[in-house]
Amino acid sequence: MRAPALWRVAVVAEVRQETADARTLVLAADGWPGHLAGQHVDLRLTAEDGYQAVRSYSLCAPADGARLEVSVQPVADGEVSPYLAGEVRPGDELEVRGPLGGWFVWDPADGVPDPVLLVGGGSGVAPLMAMVRARQGAPAPAPLRLLHSVRAPDQRWYAAELDRLAAEPAGPVVDTVYTRRAPPGAVRPPGRLTLPDLERPGWRAQDAPRCFVCGPTAFVEAVSGLLVEVGHPPDRIRTERFG
Amino acid sequence: MAVISRGFHGRRGPGGDRLPPGQYVTEDFPVLSAGPTPHIPHDRWSFTLTTAAGEKRTWDWDALMSLPSETPQADIHCVTRWSKYDTRWRGVPVDAFLEGVDPDGTYVLVTSYGGYSTDLPLADVTGGRAWIVHEYDGAPLPPEHGGPARMLVPHLYFWKSAKWVNGMRLTRTDEPGFWEQLGYHAYGDPWREQRVQGD
Ligand SMILES: Cc1cc2nc3c(=O)[nH]c(=O)nc-3n(C[C@H](O)[C@H](O)[C@H](O)COP(=O)(O)OP(=O)(O)OC[C@H]3O[C@@H](n4cnc5c(N)ncnc54)[C@H](O)[C@@H]3O)c2cc1C
Numbered sequence: 001m002r003a004p005a006l007w008r009v010a011v012v013a014e015v016r017q018e019t020a021d022a023r024t025l026v027l028a029a030d031g032w033p034g035h036l037a038g039q040h041v042d043l044r045l046t047a048e049d050g051y052q053a054v055r056s057y058s059l060c061a062p063a064d065g066a067r068l069e070v071s072v073q074p075v076a077d078g079e080v081s082p083y084l085a086g087e088v089r090p091g092d093e094l095e096v097r098g099p100l101g102g103w104f105v106w107d108p109a110d111g112v113p114d115p116v117l118l119v120g121g122g123s124g125v126a127p128l129m130a131m132v133r134a135r136q137g138a139p140a141p142a143p144l145r146l147l148h149s150v151r152a153p154d155q156r157w158y159a160a161e162l163d164r165l166a167a168e169p170a171g172p173v174v175d176t177v178y179t180r181r182a183p184p185g186a187v188r189p190p191g192r193l194t195l196p197d198l199e200r201p202g203w204r205a206q207d208a209p210r211c212f213v214c215g216p217t218a219f220v221e222a223v224s225g226l227l228v229e230v231g232h233p234p235d236r237i238r239t240e241r242f243g
Numbered sequence: 244m245a246v247i248s249r250g251f252h253g254r255r256g257p258g259g260d261r262l263p264p265g266q267y268v269t270e271d272f273p274v275l276s277a278g279p280t281p282h283i284p285h286d287r288w289s290f291t292l293t294t295a296a297g298e299k300r301t302w303d304w305d306a307l308m309s310l311p312s313e314t315p316q317a318d319i320h321c322v323t324r325w326s327k328y329d330t331r332w333r334g335v336p337v338d339a340f341l342e343g344v345d346p347d348g349t350y351v352l353v354t355s356y357g358g359y360s361t362d363l364p365l366a367d368v369t370g371g372r373a374w375i376v377h378e379y380d381g382a383p384l385p386p387e388h389g390g391p392a393r394m395l396v397p398h399l400y401f402w403k404s405a406k407w408v409n410g411m412r413l414t415r416t417d418e419p420g421f422w423e424q425l426g427y428h429a430y431g432d433p434w435r436e437q438r439v440q441g442d
Contacts, residue, residue: 005441093246102425224279
């Protein structure tokens, strides 16, 4: 059996609150073969009577031995996400397989110096965060911009870490678009992501960035459409949808 | 040796015999694709069949429209775990494109605008089991769902039903397509849960 098809036991090592309702789970999965930033896993839960449910979650941190991180946004009436975002605690066991998805990936060590543009909607920031974090370890990191669309300031994931990295001399550029409520003093009124939000010197079409777009289907359709409209070649745009 | 996840009870849906293992039923029509949606006008669309010997036959949009169409209705199953019941399409059975063609080759590689490809056994796209469809639910197929025309192979996971189709090549050996090269299962039977290589 090939590695991606193999189910491994994963023990919950740590739980971190990202927002009032979303959480990051740190898992320890012995024998994990490693992964690239952008890939996802299948998580399998088994009830006492043997009933099982499987869902996909993006890895939000680069490979680090047996350690895996996923962030979960609970969806109303969901079967799995409210359990992962609410009930699970350190020491609990579930199963994991992967890594899955070899297209929506970025390897900062691949030697390509092109700028990288990451655009995430809501929980779609998870695989992009793995890319931001993977860049930190790279010898000559490519210029990277993360553009995150969230409803309100309290909906940002990884906020403290992103703000800290953005303040470093050669750190990533981190921009946030607020769709419903902006922080006090913000110049941009709340609203959906539009062309001016995407355009920033260094990551325009003429700068030939590699683009990664992740989020709900409508968000991915809208953003990838805008990128094509302003001249980014379609083969430079990779998308991932959580739907 | 599945481990028990403490406190997980799950919610057994009314799946029944109609829902393949590990799937949930959705009323919407989610979208899965690897990049931006290509927009191909009808007057720039064409479909080319290439035989294993390298012979080519091409249909433009009018030629596609002049072929006798069928209205398949089917349940579809996406590897990302949604299934949708009773989807209604209009299109041309793949058999119609193969009429009079030397059936040399046991596999096909279906190709798309935008660079996507997927491989299937020839037997799975013939015998009235696959179509090139151009209408969904009584209206022209929208680009995000693969319009102007896509494959419909409802008995396999839906990534085998290539969107934005522009060609089909008969091959003597199985040549892995886009997702198949990235670790997805070569055949993709939802009833045997053939999601990734090794399943
Ligand atoms: C490649 C991939 C990566 C993903 N990464 C993440 C991630 O990093 N973080 C994260 O929080 N989620 C992620 N998801 C979504 C996740 O897999 C689950 O779909 C989500 O957590 C809901 O599961 P549930 O069991 O709680 O809901 P369910 O019980 O499955 O569904 C509840 C309701 O929502 C609908 N529904 C189910 N799934 C979705 C969906 N994805 N979008 C919209 N409606 C849906 C169902 O039809 C149902 O009506 C990812 C999905 C994919 C395919």
